[in-house]
Amino acid sequence: MSASPWLVGPFVDMLVGSGLAYLMTLPLLLIISVRTGFVGWPVLLVTLISILVSVPHYGATLLRVYEERSQRQRYALFAYYLTGILALVFLAGIYSIPIGSALLTLYVSWSPWHIGGQNYGVALTILRRRGVEVTPLVKRLLYVSFVLSFLLALLSIHVENSNHVPASGLQAARIYRVIPVGIPSALVSVVFPVVLMIYVGSVVGAFVGLVRRGVRGWPLVSVVSLVAAQALWFVVPALLFFWSGTDAEGLLPFAAIWISAAHSAQYLWITTHYARRIDPGIRTGTYLGKALLAGAFVTIFPGLLFLPDWLGAPSWAAGLGTLLFAVVNIHHFALDGAIWKLRDGHVARALLRDDPGLAAGKAEASVGLGRWGWRVVWIGGSIALAVTVHEQFERTVTLSGITLRSLDRARDAIARLEWTGRDSDSDHLVLANSYLQAGNPDAAEKEYRESLARRPSAEAVSGLAAVRIQRRDWSGALENYDRAQRLDPDNVDLMIRRSDLLNQLESETPPVDRAAIRDLQRRSIRLLERALDLDRRRVPTIVRLARVYTRSGRRRDAAALIQAALEGLEGLASTERAMLEREKRALSDPRSGSAAGTRAGPVRPGASGARP
Incomplete structure (x- = not known):
């Protein structure tokens, strides 16, 4: 003892x-x-x-x-x-x-x-x-x-x-x-x-x-x-x-x-x-x-x-x-x-x-x-501690709560973190999203590419697609969303955004080019059907698919899809049920292609991609 x-x-x-x-x-x-x-x-x-x-x-x-x-x-x-x-x-x-x-x-x-x-x-x-x-x-x-x-x-x-x-x-x-x-x-x-x-x-x-x-x-x-x-x-x-x-x-x-x-x-x-x-x-x-x-x-x-x-x-x-x-x-x-x-x-x-x-x-x-x-x-230990303290200062003081007024200050802070290799792909991604929201697609594109240089991610590639949408470059946006989907194959949101862009391209395709329109519709249908296989409770996705069915001449499939959702999905919110009922009424009207009409609607540009 x-x-x-x-x-x-x-x-x-x-x-x-x-x-x-x-x-x-x-x-x-x-x-x-x-x-x-x-x-x-x-x-x-x-x-x-x-x-x-x-x-x-x-x-x-x-x-x-x-x-x-x-x-x-x-x-x-x-x-x-x-x-x-x-x-x-x-x-x-x-x-x-x-x-x-x-x-x-x-x-x-x-x-x-x-x-x-x-x-x-x-x-x-x-x-x-x-x-x-x-x-x-x-x-x-x-x-x-x-x-x-x-x-x-x-x-x-x-x-x-x-x-x-x-x-x-x-x-x-x-x-x-x-x-x-x-x-x-x-x-x-x-x-x-x-x-x-x-x-x-x-x-x-x-x-x-x-x-x-x-x-x-x-x-x-x-x-x-x-x-x-x-x-x-x-x-x-x-x-x-x-x-x-x-x-x-x-x-x-x-x-x-x-x-x-x-x-x-x-x-x-x-x-x-x-x-x-x-x-x-x-x-x-x-x-x-x-x-x-x-x-x-x-x-x-x-x-x-x-x-x-x-x-x-x-x-x-x-x-x-x-x-x-x-x-x-x-x-x-x-x-x-x-x-x-x-x-x-x-x-x-x-x-x-x-x-x-x-x-x-x-x-x-x-x-x-x-x-x-x-x-x-x-x-060496002192330098290492100084680097750590500096990183935390930049993150907790300079980079916390980035606002549209502090974007340049945030960019300078990230540049200082780059000196010691402590900047991350997410730092550049957050800054890029903020620049895009501020209406500066050029600065946003630069930061998205900086993020990708550090780690390929579906989020950053989707950001590049959003930049293309702001520039109304639908084909370029679709190409980037396709690339993002390869990085994240089961991402339902990406499938929906790709479908929306296909619909946008369809709306701008001359009616006489029926082969191109049918091809765009088939691609959109495949994406939306896959999205519903992964998440069947997404009512907006159900409505999207019903509208593409209708435009492609599959009106019965559209009606069956809406009816199955009304009968099979339990616990629907009132707004979701109202959306489905509205689509059902539109499909029952022979004078209407659907609630969306016979042509696809335009894509609205935004930082998060295409939205219905």
Whole structure:
């Protein structure tokens, strides 16, 4: 038993070390979500959490491995060779989507194991500092519970057709994606309940064993809290996904970011204690500041070396930032698995016994990397933090609430973000839409093309179509909408806009050119029928199709379509029913082609495309 049962103190150890802060705030977050419908963190708050907690936790690992020569030599395989290999794979991933996606998949798959291992180690540390002799059976049962929580998460990630991603930092992933292994659902449906039952049994067995050993009060509460946190982070989301197909992010709001923050804070709690045992003279603020700069150097600074305009890399928002985040985490997982083992005498003396003799053997911190090596880290980390702060300033102050009067100011802000590669395709897209609304199609077209240069998207190509509509270039608009549809094949709105443009071209085609008119009508009908296959409740689309049927000589089909909608669609709004009834009356009048007449109506230009 150590001289003190606490690593830092009762308050910090209970809230941060044992995860009680997470468990206590979870009900509050649920209440906020239910009452407000708000399920996402503000970008500024996410950035603050990242800078103050997540980034330093990566830096703490680097300080642990690289700051002392003895540690670099001891873990040379990881410190040098693994680092070099990951750097090369990262470079390959920048220019290869399959390699980048494989790295992303490895990060997501490894994450539950890494977090579970930390929770298991913390549980044993708390018990042993309290003088609890954990029997081999109880220790094994506790270990099995964390292993099986990982296995349940892994099954949910890699079952066929899975979209379950229990990891943070991937919300902005656009180029790379997680690739499930594709375990057959039939196999998982058998394995999952068995693993779940063994998991529950191991948890119950571990708790019963601890109680029988006389464990009470804070030590027992801490273990229960850590096991509960692990279950909420991975077991409960896996259960929700398998049994209801529900994304846990909707029921456990802000989950990924909050889990990451809780895990990172817990890690800093451990590493700060370790650092002070090794060097009693270091201040907590100094240590955390060094960890922040070291973390920023590896999580942010490398992205500045791959600006899209320099080396053809994807932009930070489109995928570079996500790929770097995945590689940094893989490196972090591998290092942590090697350096934090309670059976390691050095670690045990620091975490379990507070051995004062550790400080006497501390190596010179600057040996190996040298003074200039650490200066590079501190300067690079400072630049990285400055870039992040600048980005958030531009987004929260300059770009928030773009108005027609502030377009030029917004354009200048985005240009400044381009200097550090932090502009995104969505920045240019929002600005382009605003320019189009302001009646400046030339500026809008420029920004749409800037957006497409960063990431091809149906939204930006649709914007180019809207520019053509403002210029009354119907053929050019249709060509762009066709291109947008290829990027988003099941987008019903695009199908409707393409149909409207075909109708516009039909209205401008000379009546004598009947072959061209029939071709335009057939294309419009195919689009609208496909749109209704995807969404049968769109009454305006039903009316559109009925009118094209009528113009193409299929009046009976039009009447049958309207009647089927009136009889088959339940819960119609009064305005929708009135629209269908009006169309039905028009079709019953032999003097009328339909409510729209016998010729297609014109397209009205607008930022969102053609409208009826």
